[in-house]
Amino acid sequence: MILVVDLSYRPGSLSADEFVTPVGRIVRGGGFIPRIRHYTALAREEIAHADGAILCGTALADFGYLGGLKNFAWLASFPRPVLGICAGMQVIARIHGGEVYPGAGIGMMEQRVVAPDPLLPGRDRFAAYELHGLGVIPPATFLTLVVSPSGAQAIRHREKPVYGVMFHPEVRNEWLIRGFLSLCRPSGRSGDGLIGVEGEEGT
Amino acid sequence: MRIGVLFSGGKDSAFACHRAMEREEVACLITVLAENPESYLFHTPNTGFAALQAEAAGLPLVTTSSRGVEEEEVADLSLAISRGVEEHGIEGVVTGAIHSVYQATRVQRVCHDLGLWCFNPLWQRDEEEHLEEVVSSGFRFLVSAVSAGPLGEAWLGREVDRPALGELKDIARRHRMNPAGEGGEYETFVLDAPFFRKRIEILAASREYRGDRGIFRIADARLVPR
Numbered sequence: 152m153i154l155v156v157d158l159s160y161r162p163g164s165l166s167a168d169e170f171v172t173p174v175g176r177i178v179r180g181g182g183f184i185p186r187i188r189h190y191t192a193l194a195r196e197e198i199a200h201a202d203g204a205i206l207c208g209t210a211l212a213d214f215g216y217l218g219g220l221k222n223f224a225w226l227a228s229f230p231r232p233v234l235g236i237c238a239g240m241q242v243i244a245r246i247h248g249g250e251v252y253p254g255a256g257i258g259m260m261e262q263r264v265v266a267p268d269p270l271l272p273g274r275d276r277f278a279a280y281e282l283h284g285l286g287v288i289p290p291a292t293f294l295t296l297v298v299s300p301s302g303a304q305a306i307r308h309r310e311k312p313v314y315g316v317m318f319h320p321e322v323r324n325e326w327l328i329r330g331f332l333s334l335c336r337p338s339g340r341s342g343d344g345l346i347g348v349e350g351e352e353g354t
Numbered sequence: 355m356r357i358g359v360l361f362s363g364g365k366d367s368a369f370a371c372h373r374a375m376e377r378e379e380v381a382c383l384i385t386v387l388a389e390n391p392e393s394y395l396f397h398t399p400n401t402g403f404a405a406l407q408a409e410a411a412g413l414p415l416v417t418t419s420s421r422g423v424e425e426e427e428v429a430d431l432s433l434a435i436s437r438g439v440e441e442h443g444i445e446g447v448v449t450g451a452i453h454s455v456y457q458a459t460r461v462q463r464v465c466h467d468l469g470l471w472c473f474n475p476l477w478q479r480d481e482e483e484h485l486e487e488v489v490s491s492g493f494r495f496l497v498s499a500v501s502a503g504p505l506g507e508a509w510l511g512r513e514v515d516r517p518a519l520g521e522l523k524d525i526a527r528r529h530r531m532n533p534a535g536e537g538g539e540y541e542t543f544v545l546d547a548p549f550f551r552k553r554i555e556i557l558a559a560s561r562e563y564r565g566d567r568g569i570f571r572i573a574d575a576r577l578v579p580r
Contacts, residue, residue: 211465
């Protein structure tokens with residue numbers, strides 16, 4: 152089961168249709184059960200049973216998640232892979248000591264890989280859809296993997312499979328999410344894991 | 355949150371409006387009347403009847419005109435949205451974009467510049483599933499324009515009911531056409547929607563078809579009880 156975390160301004164928002172549902176569909180297509188939860192409504196038990204977590208983006212005008220960072224304290228000790236998308240990358244940066252700054256990027260932008268990583272197999276450059284009002288200064292514990300004219304676009308923790316991408320891979324770059332899923336090995340704990348073991352769950 | 359829906363009168367913007375009404379307060383519809391049928395950004399057939407659709411929905415309509423010239427369209431869109439802010443106090447905009455990065459990027463930029471929220475509730479949907487949901491949700495719509503060979507003159511003015519939907523999906527698969535028509539393969543006009551108080555009855559229309567392109571041009575229509 153993959154926790155698909157909704158960072159939008161309230162549960163069941165219009166932004167969830169746009170930024171969370173598409174990620175859930177890709178997770179399901181990758182053979183995992185997506186468990187979609189708003190960031191204010193995560194249960195400790197769900198976190199403990201997740202094979203990985205994806206923090207989704209939200210609307211360009213939405214910054215509420217940065218005021219609720221205490222809801223993400225679990226990330227610091229979460230032992231499985233994490234992928235933060237856009238707002239999710241900002242959250243990952245902030246809770247690990249990084250900073251955010253005003254820096255908008257809107258539209259398809261050329262991305263340049265500056266450090267190889269299993270998540271970016273065989274890619275030097277690619278185009279990706281950016282939609283962010285803030286940029287990220289990565290924490291010292293993170294490596295910058297991808298840059299674009301609007302700043303750091305992908306980062307990874309130096310010791311853990313914790314990633315952040317500022318662009319939206321659910322648009323035209325689904326391969327990146329599928330690659331992330333391949334890092335999320337089913338835990339084997341009872342009732343968890345792949346589609347076919349238990350039914351899909353939503354909000 | 356008070357929302358303005360970018361409304362072309364077609365199935366996608368109408369369905370996006372439906373989704374927006376489930377979650378926020380839709381304060382107005384916003385329609386840009388483009389003079390150029392080749393407009394990159396705006397849907398063009400029958401937008402003159404958006405006022406009748408708005409009346410059917412019981413919603414105010416903001417309209418502006420555009421020459422439909424690519425370099426000017428973003429400014430025209432910005433003007434239309436600004437009028438929604440001034441006249442109806444909207445704080446955000448909803449679009450019916452599904453996969454069009456071209457369209458979504460431009461609306462996002464305009465909203466960002468105006469300090470507004472932007473929502474694309476149909477974003478990245480599977481087009482076939484989307485069409486199924488539109489039809490099964492009670493929307494009634496017809497094909498108002500075609501510009502792809504596989505969709506010939508017989509489709510002009512045809513209502514997309516369940517049998518037509520099956521044919522459309524089959525044609526789309528065989529010809530690798532976008533089944534939702536977001537690339538302009540076809541356009542639609544909504545006759546009835548779950549949020550309409552009355553439905554639209556077309557009283558007079560004509561078909562124009564040349565090469566592999568055609569328009570079902572509505573000349574007269576009225577509201578009737580649903």
